[in-house]
Amino acid sequence: EPLAKSGVWRFHELLPFAPPEKVVTIGEGQTPLIQTDGVGDYIGMGRGNLFLEYEGMNPSGSFKDNGMTAAFTHAHTVGARRAACASTGNTSASLALYCCSSKLMQAVIFIGSGKISYGKLSQALDYGALTVQIAGDFDDAMQRVQQVSKQLGIYLVNSVNPFRLEGQKTIMLRVLESLNWEVPDWIVVPGGNLGNSSSFGKAFYELKQLGLIDRVPRLAVINAAGANTLHQLYEKRGLRWNGGQPDQKIIDGYAAELDSGGKRADTIASAIEINRPVNLEKCLRALEWMDGVVREVTDQEILDAKAQVGASGMGCEPASAASVAGAKQLREEGVIDPDARVVCILTGHQLKDPTATVAYHTADQEEFNRVLGSRGVSRAEFANR
Numbered sequence: 169e170p171l172a173k174s175g176v177w178r179f180h181e182l183l184p185f186a187p188p189e190k191v192v193t194i195g196e197g198q199t200p201l202i203q204t205d206g207v208g209d210y211i212g213m214g215r216g217n218l219f220l221e222y223e224g225m226n227p228s229g230s231f232k233d234n235g236m237t238a239a240f241t242h243a244h245t246v247g248a249r250r251a252a253c254a255s256t257g258n259t260s261a262s263l264a265l266y267c268c269s270s271k272l273m274q275a276v277i278f279i280g281s282g283k284i285s286y287g288k289l290s291q292a293l294d295y296g297a298l299t300v301q302i303a304g305d306f307d308d309a310m311q312r313v314q315q316v317s318k319q320l321g322i323y324l325v326n327s328v329n330p331f332r333l334e335g336q337k338t339i340m341l342r343v344l345e346s347l348n349w350e351v352p353d354w355i356v357v358p359g360g361n362l363g364n365s366s367s368f369g370k371a372f373y374e375l376k377q378l379g380l381i382d383r384v385p386r387l388a389v390i391n392a393a394g395a396n397t398l399h400q401l402y403e404k405r406g407l408r409w410n411g412g413q414p415d416q417k418i419i420d421g422y423a424a425e426l427d428s429g430g431k432r433a434d435t436i437a438s439a440i441e442i443n444r445p446v447n448l449e450k451c452l453r454a455l456e457w458m459d460g461v462v463r464e465v466t467d468q469e470i471l472d473a474k475a476q477v478g479a480s481g482m483g484c485e486p487a488s489a490a491s492v493a494g495a496k497q498l499r500e501e502g503v504i505d506p507d508a509r510v511v512c513i514l515t516g517h518q519l520k521d522p523t524a525t526v527a528y529h530t531a532d533q534e535e536f537n538r539v540l541g542s543r544g545v546s547r548a549e550f551a552n553r
């Protein structure tokens with residue numbers, strides 16, 4: 169029974185858009201929730217209170233498979249023959265994998281030149297995606313793929329696609345299942361294009377409406393400091409969902425500043441190197457439903473946190489560690505209580521982006537400077553042991 173083996177489709181009653189016989193699954197969503205005091209101590213949590221949702225264990229190595237199986241299934245139901253995305257590397261790896269496994273579609277991917285780790289690029293190439301490298305970054309690639317897919321009638325699987333978000337809701341269902349349906353106090357997630365955070369809000373809203381839970385956790389979305397649009401808008405300028413009418417002047421004003429300053433996203437966490445998140449409004453809605461907060465963390469904090477995740481025996485890519493670094497900051501501020509139950513989402517596998525890891529741990533200071541020095545990152549104390 170293939171649906172039962174999928175951590176997404178065994179919840180198909182909550183994903184009613186897909187006729188079971190059309191579902192395209194590769195066994196996604198079989199991911200563990202792991203309680204770890206090592207990382208808990210680092211953050212400053214009480215014993216037994218810190219959990220990591222290990223989404224790197226998905227078939228393509230990131231949480232994207234949760235959403236891709238849903239969007240891909242929808243693409244199949246409408247008879248699409250080609251599917252496209254812009255990507256910082258994980259969405260494209262996931263799309264390419266579903267295409268080559270199912271042989272139902274050709275993958276067309278748009279990536280910013282030099283803005284993707286080799287681990288992720290090599291997946292797309294091995295899986296046979298038509299790979300278009302454009303001069304520019306993710307934000308440019310996103311704009312381009314939206315134009316091109318519309319012009320040529322190619323099915324778009326970026327998280328502007330609502331079926332992606334439906335699939336990603338199941339990450340929260342599995343977290344709850346692992347906690348015997350006891351609602352945690354905090355969900356902490358990195359924020360890039362803001363698809364995950366948007367889908368988590370929708371998941372908890374629906375579960376409450378259905379009467380399956382009696383309260384919702386709080387949401388913390390963590391930006392990299394070099395790609396901090398949500399933090400700027402939500403925490404610094406007070407932008408709120410406001411019943412679906414967020415203050416457009418604030419949004420437009422910020423976009424104009426990005427345009428006129430030529431400001432580009434810049435962080436070691438290439439997965440979330442995004443300045444113009446397409447799910448901004450849905451994320452604002454999730455922040456309202458889940459009484460959310462937004463924080464930004466530096467590249468140094470991200471790499472330090474990532475090393476702690478590695479030392480705990482799991483490992484993750486830099487963007488994922490933003491969740492742990494953000495939880496630490498919120499714990500230090502006293503926003504997160506040490507007795508709270510906190511779930512950090514580890515969005516992508518350690519082997520996705522080994523360059524930063526090797527540079528961080530290497531004894532070769534020259535190599536370290538070459539890779540990371542320009543970003544103002546220094547080697548952490550413990551790495552010298």
Ligand code: F0G
Pocket residue numbers: 230232254255256257258259260327358359360361362363364365439440485487488515516
């Ligand atoms: N973590 C990882 C490992 C990611 O790959 C991404 C997004 C995020 C976090 C941010 O998630 O967009 O839902 O806020 N990666 C996209 C990509 C942009 O193209 O693979 P989000």
